[in-house]
Amino acid sequence: MQIQQISVFLExxxxxxxxxxxxxxxxxxxxxALTIADTSDFGILRMIVNKPEQAHEVLKRAGFTVKQNVVVGVEIADREGVLFEIMHLCDERGLNVEYTYSFVEQSSNKAILFLRFEDPEKAVEIFRASGYTLLRDEEARKL
Amino acid sequence: MTDELFSDEIKNLENKEREIEAKLASALLVHAKVKLVEPKGIPRSEGKAKRIVDKRQV
Known part of the structure; x- marks a missing residue:
């Protein structure tokens, strides 16, 4: 239930x-899906790709500093207020969100919220127990 | 920035910069701003160091 994410260090x-x-x-x-976190000196590019292992390999070979880690992908309805519901749940259950980004699926009126937690396993448990559908790694590759 | 040092969270990388700055300051007694760069991001020395700039007009 955890999705492979590729992070790249960029000057x-x-x-x-x-x-x-x-x-x-x-x-x-x-x-x-992708997001960039930036400071005045450097940035971190984070991406969900169809072939994470290969992306890791080829970027490393091209000389980049790359890391593969996991995020949790929560399927949510594409409407106002849903981000609040998720954040409220995290807050209530003591889940600290390190960062998040999202992806909207035009065809299904759904959105996927990718979240990075210090303890992704605990997050998976909490989201499942609260009735949320979590994206599987194979599904994320085919988005 | 090596794979071992790399964290995909900004706060960890900024802490790393501060940590290196503090170590440099305690060893050298001068403060230097540390900037993280990509692998091979620091240019190799190009011949002899140029320590004197001659501004005389002769």
Whole structure:
């Protein structure tokens, strides 16, 4: 129930993101969702891709510092107020969200919220017990 | 930035910068701003160090 995510360390200078995108294109890797956290000096690119193991390998080979870790993907209805419901649940149950980003599926009126927790297993348990559908890793690759 | 040092959370990387700055400051007694760079991001020395800039107009 945990989804593989690829994180890449990028210096904050022109062309770095283009280089990542080029490596992914050359290896026919498709990005399902992405987010960038940035500071004045560096940024961290986080992505859900269709082939995480291969993405890790080819980016590493291209000289990037890459990490593969896990996030939790919660399926939510695409309507106002749902983010509050999720955050309220996390708050109530003492789950600290490290970061989050989302993906909207136009065809199904659903959205997927990707969340990074210090303790993803505990988060999975809590979301399941509260009746949420969690995205499986195979599904995330096919989004 | 090596794979071992890399964390995908900003706060951990910023803490790492501060930690290195503190170590440098205690060893060298001067404060230096530390900036994390990608592998091979630091240019190799290009020949001899240039320590004197001659501004004389002769």
């Amino acid at each position: 904050n200078k022109p062309g770095r993101l283009a280089h990542v995108a080029e490596v992914l294109r050359d290896n026919k890797i498709n990005i399902r």
